[in-house]
Amino acid sequence: MLTKCPSPTATGAQTRRNVLIVGEVGVGKSSLINLITGQQHANTSNGARGCTLQSQEYTITLGSVQLALHDTAGLHEAVGRMKMDAYLDAVHQAYTLISKLESSGGINLLLFCMKGGRISMTMQQTYNLFVEVLCNYKVPVVIVATHLEGYDCMEEWWSENEKLISEYGLNSIGHACITATPGYRNMFMDKYEQSREMIRELLLDYSNRPSWKEEKANWVKRMMLHIHHWLPARRANRLDGSGLKKKLIKRCGFSVEDAEVVARRIEQCRGTTDSESSSWFTNEKFGVASESNNYVSFKY
Numbered sequence: 472m473l474t475k476c477p478s479p480t481a482t483g484a485q486t487r488r489n490v491l492i493v494g495e496v497g498v499g500k501s502s503l504i505n506l507i508t509g510q511q512h513a514n515t516s517n518g519a520r521g522c523t524l525q526s527q528e529y530t531i532t533l534g535s536v537q538l539a540l541h542d543t544a545g546l547h548e549a550v551g552r553m554k555m556d557a558y559l560d561a562v563h564q565a566y567t568l569i570s571k572l573e574s575s576g577g578i579n580l581l582l583f584c585m586k587g588g589r590i591s592m593t594m595q596q597t598y599n600l601f602v603e604v605l606c607n608y609k610v611p612v613v614i615v616a617t618h619l620e621g622y623d624c625m626e627e628w629w630s631e632n633e634k635l636i637s638e639y640g641l642n643s644i645g646h647a648c649i650t651a652t653p654g655y656r657n658m659f660m661d662k663y664e665q666s667r668e669m670i671r672e673l674l675l676d677y678s679n680r681p682s683w684k685e686e687k688a689n690w691v692k693r694m695m696l697h698i699h700h701w702l703p704a705r706r707a708n709r710l711d712g713s714g715l716k717k718k719l720i721k722r723c724g725f726s727v728e729d730a731e732v733v734a735r736r737i738e739q740c741r742g743t744t745d746s747e748s749s750s751w752f753t754n755e756k757f758g759v760a761s762e763s764n765n766y767v768s769f770k771y
Contacts, residue, residue, distance in 0.1 A: 487537045488678040489575060491610075493601045494584035495593050496545040499617040502651035503584055504529055504540055506667050507674070524564035528571075538674055539575070541568075545597060553701040555710075561701065563723035565694045569605075569687065577684030580677050581612045583643065587619045587628050590639050598641050604697045609683040613673060614643040620650035620659040625666075647673050688732065695733045712738040 492500050505511050508531045525544040530537055544564075553561070572578055583598060602612055614636070619625040625648040649666035650659055657663075684690070699707060710718075712734040719730035 486535060487539060487576065488579040489539045489541065489572060489577065489682060490580045490582060490674060490678055491541045491543065491572075491578055491601065491606075492582045492584060493543050493597060494545055495586075495591070495597055498545070498584045498586040499651045500542055500545065500584045503582075503615060503617065503649075503670070504542055506649070506651045506663070507531060507538075507540065507670055509667065524561055524568050526564070526568050526571075533671060533675060536675060536678075538678065541572075543568075543601075552703060555702070555706055558698070558702050558706075559718055559722045561698055562695060562719065565698060566691060566723055566725060566729075569690050569694065573684050573687045573690065577682035578606060578610045579680060579682045580674070581606060581610050582615055582674075583612055583641070584615045584617060585641075587616045587632075587648075590635065590641070595639060595641070600697070604694060606683070607685065607693070611645075611677055611680060612643045613677050614641065614646040615670070616646065616648045617651050619648050620652065620654060620662055622648075625649060625662065645673060645677055688729065691729060692733055692736055696737060699737050 492503065494500050508529065512529060527542045529540045529542065531540065532538075581601060583601070585594060602608065602610075616628055616632075619628050622628055628648050629646055647666075647669050649669060650662050651666065653660045653663040702710070715737060716730045716734040719725040719733060720727060725733070
């Protein structure tokens with residue numbers, strides 16, 4: 472059973488779990504959702520979707536578990552060369568995504584979708600954005616390798632590439648090697664059905680953990696600081712605190728309070744290194760001390 476939801480809601484005795492599906496544009500995230508649900512509901516030609524953090528939610532019920540699948544758009548524009556309109560779109564979508572996840576109980580699992588083949592810089596940037604920045608290493612990651620229908624045994628791809636994946640820092644607690652297409656005249660239907668069974672089992676097993684979420688103000692601030700680095704230096708430097716605050720309110724839907732805090736933090740961090748900037752959001756001053764919560768950091 473699949474429904475397309477504009478906003479998440481709790482349902483009776485069902486157990487709801489939020490699963491974030493992330494990856495580069497064109498790796499097969501929407502096809503993966505269609506595979507999981509058994510229906511052609513997700514648009515598989517969404518490569519031109521507006522921005523990195525745009526998302527669409529789909530829900531599927533497996534037994535007593537309701538899985539909310541959040542299909543994200545993916546990186547499609549080079550970090551450091553982003554135009555102002557694209558940057559503001561990304562900020563707006565990040566704020567919307569965080570608000571949705573925070574209000575619905577947090578994140579249970581992150582599915583990192585990658586196409587069987589070479590590892591690209593964009594792939595690494597996408598992984599870091601969601602695993603490190605959005606989820607703060609607090610959410611378990613499972614890698615799903617797609618487009619492997621050409622292998623007699625799809626699992627062979629993992630055996631050949633596991634070491635390289637680890638060397639590039641794409642760490643996980645589990646993986647699945649699949650195809651998300653039945654092929655021309657259903658020539659890969661056996662592998663397709665096998666892939667569906669494998670993914671559903673993986674989802675139920677690995678999402679069965681306490682969900683994680685962060686206090687919204689800190690969550691938003693950390694994401695906004697990271698996204699600010701996507702602008703070229705000349706554009707970022709022209710956007711002072713006052714100008715950024717106005718754009719966050721009018722263009723991105725921020726509350727006045729949230730806009731003031733984010734703009735002030737970005738101004739204070741201007742000119743610092745990435746590691747120095749990150750420290751603003753990892754100390755007790757802003758209530759993010761990891762020792763004070765019950766979540767496990769998935770450092771792999």
